[in-house]
Amino acid sequence: MALVQWILASPPDLDVEMGQVRIDGHSMHYLRTGSGPDLLLLHGLLGAASCWRPSLKALAADSTVYALDALGLGESDRVPDLDPGLEASADRIARFMDAVGIAEADFVATSHGGAVALMLAARHPERVRSLVLQAPANPYSNLTDGLIRFYKTPLGEWFARRLITFPRRLQLMALGRMYGQAAQVRDGSLNDYLRSIAVPGTVDYVLRILGGWRQDMKRLEEALPQIQAIPILLLWGADDRAVSLESGHALAKRLIDAHLVILPGVGHLPFEEDPVMFTKAVNRFLVRLDRTTRLSRPRPILLEGNHRSAG
Numbered sequence: 001m002a003l004v005q006w007i008l009a010s011p012p013d014l015d016v017e018m019g020q021v022r023i024d025g026h027s028m029h030y031l032r033t034g035s036g037p038d039l040l041l042l043h044g045l046l047g048a049a050s051c052w053r054p055s056l057k058a059l060a061a062d063s064t065v066y067a068l069d070a071l072g073l074g075e076s077d078r079v080p081d082l083d084p085g086l087e088a089s090a091d092r093i094a095r096f097m098d099a100v101g102i103a104e105a106d107f108v109a110t111s112h113g114g115a116v117a118l119m120l121a122a123r124h125p126e127r128v129r130s131l132v133l134q135a136p137a138n139p140y141s142n143l144t145d146g147l148i149r150f151y152k153t154p155l156g157e158w159f160a161r162r163l164i165t166f167p168r169r170l171q172l173m174a175l176g177r178m179y180g181q182a183a184q185v186r187d188g189s190l191n192d193y194l195r196s197i198a199v200p201g202t203v204d205y206v207l208r209i210l211g212g213w214r215q216d217m218k219r220l221e222e223a224l225p226q227i228q229a230i231p232i233l234l235l236w237g238a239d240d241r242a243v244s245l246e247s248g249h250a251l252a253k254r255l256i257d258a259h260l261v262i263l264p265g266v267g268h269l270p271f272e273e274d275p276v277m278f279t280k281a282v283n284r285f286l287v288r289l290d291r292t293t294r295l296s297r298p299r300p301i302l303l304e305g306n307h308r309s310a311g
Contacts, residue, residue: 014057020075021099023092026082029075030096031067034060037129037291038102041067042093044111045137045206048074048196054186055271058279059108063286066105068096070113078201084208086216090120094127103127106291108282110134111243111268112209115220121230122223130231130289132282135240135268139221141247151210160207164198180239180267189272224254232258233285235278237266 016033031049033056041052041059049067052059059065069076071092072084082088093116097105106129109117114136121128150156163171168190175190176182196202209216232255236248245262252258261281266273 014060016056019100021096023071023095023099026071026077026079028071028077028092028096028099029069030100031056032065033057034063034065036063038105039063039065039286040093040097040102040105040107041065042107042109042113042117043068043070043074044113045209046073046193046197047110047113048192050074050192050195051189051269052271053192054275055279055282058275059282062283063106066100066102068093070116072205073202074196078199078205080201080204082205084205085212086115086119086220087123089116090123093117093120094124097127104129106130106132106286106289108132108134109136110271112137114138115216118227119220119223121228122226125226125228125230128230129291130233130286132233132235132285134235134270134278135237135243135248136234136251137217137243138247138251139217140250141244143244144242148210148213151207157207160203163203164194177241178268179273180237180265181273184273186272189269227255229256231285231289233281234258234260235270235281236260236262237268237270237273238262238264239267242268 014033016031018029018031020027020029022028029049039059041049043049043051049069052067056065056067070089071077071079072082097103104127107117107120109131111134114133115138117128117131117133118136118138121131151160163174171190171194172185173182175193176185179185234248234252236243236245238245248260252260263270263274263277263281266277270278
């Protein structure tokens with residue numbers, strides 16, 4: 001089971017709780033660790049909460065960290081009729097926060113999760129204290145436009161549904177393209193992604209996201225002016241092949257209080273490639289903020305069985 005494998009691979013001194021809440025009648029899984037102001041981690045399109053594992057301990061040094069599995073991915077439920085759009089995804093994050101008693105939080109979000117976080121800040125500004133966005137999907141990058149068009153074709157759908165059966169060497173090559181240096185793919189990283197993809201319903205959900213990609217990016221561009229003047233840190237791997245660095249500069253110009261930092265020697269997954277550099281950049285940003293929660297919500301009493309300790 002993926003959770004057991006996650007526990008075995010975690011640092012022995014890292015106390016992690018595994019929880020689940022019901023969102024619209026479906027189980028959303030998350031990991032929680034650390035103490036301090038709330039910090040929510042949102043993974044990318046094919047990611048899961050477990051993908052944050054190399055960076056989790058450092059991020060939890062001064063924060064209560066929640067690493068979420070989005071519905072349709074990771075350990076969360078697959079829902080055949082789930083709305084895959086950015087607005088619906090952002091609204092589900094807000095309902096997750098209600099369920100666990102978080103009034104507002106800082107966010108660290110990557111790739112597609114970064115686009116969700118931006119939409120959350122536009123639709124629910126009272127819930128977002130600050131944003132750290134690692135190469136968020138955005139309307140100004142066209143690096144993957146051809147690949148997205150391919151996956152919307154019958155051949156592309158056939159290909160996507162057979163990814164899990166490809167030889168491991170080819171799977172590693174595909175993951176390696178997300179790294180700045182393909183030879184440095186982290187041990188266990190491929191398995192983290194494959195476990196989620198192998199669950200029936202995952203590929204269907206991802207293909208639905210890709211099917212609405214252009215519309216999502218258009219709606220995100222329209223929503224950007226609604227984002228209030230909250231502190232925003234944009235992190236970009238200098239060798240990112242998935243979301244262009246040029247789009248990061250364009251995005252920064254359209255946000256009120258955004259600062260772009262380029263991470264040398266890494267690609268699209270710096271939280272795996274160089275977790276020390278990544279977490280130092282995040283924590284340097286967070287330590288300068290006033291992270292006092294403006295609102296207060298009572299923490300709900302979680303039913304027995306909703307929390308399990310991984311430590």
